[in-house]
Amino acid sequence: MTAILRVESRKRVRGSVILVVVFALLSALYFSMFPGIQAEMDVIEEAFPAYMFDLFQIEELHTIEGFIAAEIYSFFWVLLVAIYFAYVGAGLISSDVRSRKMDLTLSNPVSRESVVLQKVAALWVPLIALNVGVPIIVYVGALVIGESFDPVALAMVHLLSIPYLLVCAGIGVVLSVVVDHPRTARAVALTLVAVLWLVDGVSRVDPDYERIGALTPSRYYDQTAILVHEEYALGDAGILLAAFLALLAVAVFVFTRRDI
Amino acid sequence: MCAQTETLDTEPDRGAAPIRLDGLTKRYGDVTANDAVSFDVGAGEIFGYLGPNGAGKTTTIRLLLGLIKPTSGSAEVLGADIRDRRALTDVKADIGYLPDSLGFEERLTGRQVLDYFARMRGDERREELLELFRPPLDKRVETYSHGNKRMLGIVQTFMHDPDLVILDEPTSGLDPLKQDRMHLFLEEERDAGKTVFFSSHVLSEVQRVCDRVGIIRDGALVALEGVDDLLERSGKDVRVQLAAPVDEERFATAEMIDVEAVDRTVRFTYTGEPAALLDHLVQFEIEDVDIGDPQLDEIFKHYYGNDAEE
Numbered sequence: 325m326t327a328i329l330r331v332e333s334r335k336r337v338r339g340s341v342i343l344v345v346v347f348a349l350l351s352a353l354y355f356s357m358f359p360g361i362q363a364e365m366d367v368i369e370e371a372f373p374a375y376m377f378d379l380f381q382i383e384e385l386h387t388i389e390g391f392i393a394a395e396i397y398s399f400f401w402v403l404l405v406a407i408y409f410a411y412v413g414a415g416l417i418s419s420d421v422r423s424r425k426m427d428l429t430l431s432n433p434v435s436r437e438s439v440v441l442q443k444v445a446a447l448w449v450p451l452i453a454l455n456v457g458v459p460i461i462v463y464v465g466a467l468v469i470g471e472s473f474d475p476v477a478l479a480m481v482h483l484l485s486i487p488y489l490l491v492c493a494g495i496g497v498v499l500s501v502v503v504d505h506p507r508t509a510r511a512v513a514l515t516l517v518a519v520l521w522l523v524d525g526v527s528r529v530d531p532d533y534e535r536i537g538a539l540t541p542s543r544y545y546d547q548t549a550i551l552v553h554e555e556y557a558l559g560d561a562g563i564l565l566a567a568f569l570a571l572l573a574v575a576v577f578v579f580t581r582r583d584i
Numbered sequence: 585m586c587a588q589t590e591t592l593d594t595e596p597d598r599g600a601a602p603i604r605l606d607g608l609t610k611r612y613g614d615v616t617a618n619d620a621v622s623f624d625v626g627a628g629e630i631f632g633y634l635g636p637n638g639a640g641k642t643t644t645i646r647l648l649l650g651l652i653k654p655t656s657g658s659a660e661v662l663g664a665d666i667r668d669r670r671a672l673t674d675v676k677a678d679i680g681y682l683p684d685s686l687g688f689e690e691r692l693t694g695r696q697v698l699d700y701f702a703r704m705r706g707d708e709r710r711e712e713l714l715e716l717f718r719p720p721l722d723k724r725v726e727t728y729s730h731g732n733k734r735m736l737g738i739v740q741t742f743m744h745d746p747d748l749v750i751l752d753e754p755t756s757g758l759d760p761l762k763q764d765r766m767h768l769f770l771e772e773e774r775d776a777g778k779t780v781f782f783s784s785h786v787l788s789e790v791q792r793v794c795d796r797v798g799i800i801r802d803g804a805l806v807a808l809e810g811v812d813d814l815l816e817r818s819g820k821d822v823r824v825q826l827a828a829p830v831d832e833e834r835f836a837t838a839e840m841i842d843v844e845a846v847d848r849t850v851r852f853t854y855t856g857e858p859a860a861l862l863d864h865l866v867q868f869e870i871e872d873v874d875i876g877d878p879q880l881d882e883i884f885k886h887y888y889g890n891d892a893e894e
Contacts, residue, residue, distance in 0.1 A: 325703075327704045428687055431649055431681035432705055433674060433677040435670070436669070584651050
């Protein structure tokens with residue numbers, strides 16, 4: 325029974341392609357800037373207060389790894405792609421219930437568990453497209469301006485981001501089965517993911533909030549540590565994966581018991 | 585159409601009724617959408633589920649399909665208890681469902697939509713159905729008219745040759761020719777052994793195709809009878825145009841209800857024999873007569889009272 329997975333996967337293609345193109349444009353912009361401003365990075369690093377760098381987990385801006393980690397990954401990947409996954413997740417169930425598509429879907433011999441799982445499984449499309457397309461763009465971009473990336477670190481920054489993005493999607497999926505209006509579900513999901521990201525950033529700066537940050541998904545994914553220090557926190561990725569599975573279980577539990 | 589049961593208050597004597605409702609109740613807060621609804625639909629009959637918009641027809645259907653859970657009571661569909669999710673999911677391979685509001689994946693073409701459903705439950709009758717109902721298969725569903733969507737929905741409902749079909753306002757949006765085709769098709773399917781649950785707010789349509797009728801009003805089943813009996817009890821709407829104003833006292837008979845005389849026009853509902861009415865009318869100088877089916881609301885008013893509580 326993969327009919328739903330097929331159709332859902334097809335629906336994810338357009339958004340995935342757009343996102344890869346956006347990253348290609350962003351990369352082109354930053355790579356063209358880097359040679360010109362590389363020498364001035366020391367100045368920039370001195371000019372801004374330290375907490376700004378802590379907030380965005382920025383280090384070693386004068387290296388290509390530090391620069392790309394700061395410019396592309398610490399914001400666009402960790403926040404915007406995360407928001408995309410939360411947004412898509414939040415629409416998966418709620419929009420089908422709202423448009424009465426779910427009535428027809430569930431008139432087939434297919435269980436509600438299977439509907440949720442196939443819809444979530446269709447996220448393989450943006451996950452693969454982004455995590456294959458973007459590292460290739462970044463790697464080639466670095467070569468073009470005469471720099472080079474450690475391909476292992478680059479691969480790891482993407483591989484270890486998958487559990488993180490899945491948690492964000494999971495937050496969306498839970499909202500998708502709880503909230504009736506897709507607009508509300510999406511708005512809450514993307515706000516929540518953005519707020520969690522901010523809380524994590526603030527908690528790094530202020531020791532009093534350090535412990536709250538432990539509840540945010542981005543705490544368990546450190547793109548700068550991976551790219552600049554080649555530290556691969558597999559345990560943290562495991563925590564994220566477990567959190568994703570827990571969110572998915574909650575979503576299935578709720579969806580199989582509610583009226584639609 | 586032929587009402588096949590004579591003792592209408594007793595349920596059809598069939599071993600396994602494809603649909604059996606037993607005190608099915610659904611409440612949303614203070615609103616009772618379905619109030620202890622009980623009836624059986626026998627195998628091989630077209631059962632009309634008649635009621636005004638908002639009476640609770642769709643609620644019953646969504647309960648039967650397990651989309652919503654009953655507050656109390658239960659029902660069986662093809663032998664599966666609707667509260668048993670797994671059993672209900674299994675029998676859905678043998679159910680066709682045409683919802684009142686068709687939620688298709690709008691970006692897919694009609695053909696892709698049918699492929700999608702075919703992967704879940706088969707499509708052995710797809711080609712045959714597409715000769716009767718012809719939605720533009722190569723166009724995206726988002727470009728479809730209401731009627732084309734409905735035709736795609738009909739093909740989707742029947743293409744896996746289900747034993748039971750549940751139709752919610754199936755002819756809405758179809759032009760009269762297609763409605764006729766649909767009615768004829770349903771009769772053929774019934775004769776071939778299919779069970780049809782047909783929900784509608786249009787009395788004439790139910791009269792035409794259904795064998796038995798359940799009438800729902802404000803969530804409660806108010807009548808369950810053969811379609812011929814319903815017709816007899818429902819009377820006719822009559823409008824008479826006279827050559828000159830007439831005294832209402834002299835014109836009215838005991839079989840006329842709700843007589844309204846304005847100048848030379850008299851309107852009433854007639855509950856007696858048609859021949860007697862014509863005999864009566866020829867005594868007057870008549871310019872025009874219009875005899876038609878009454879509105880559903882009128883039937884409720886006259887035969888079930890305004891209080892639908894049981």
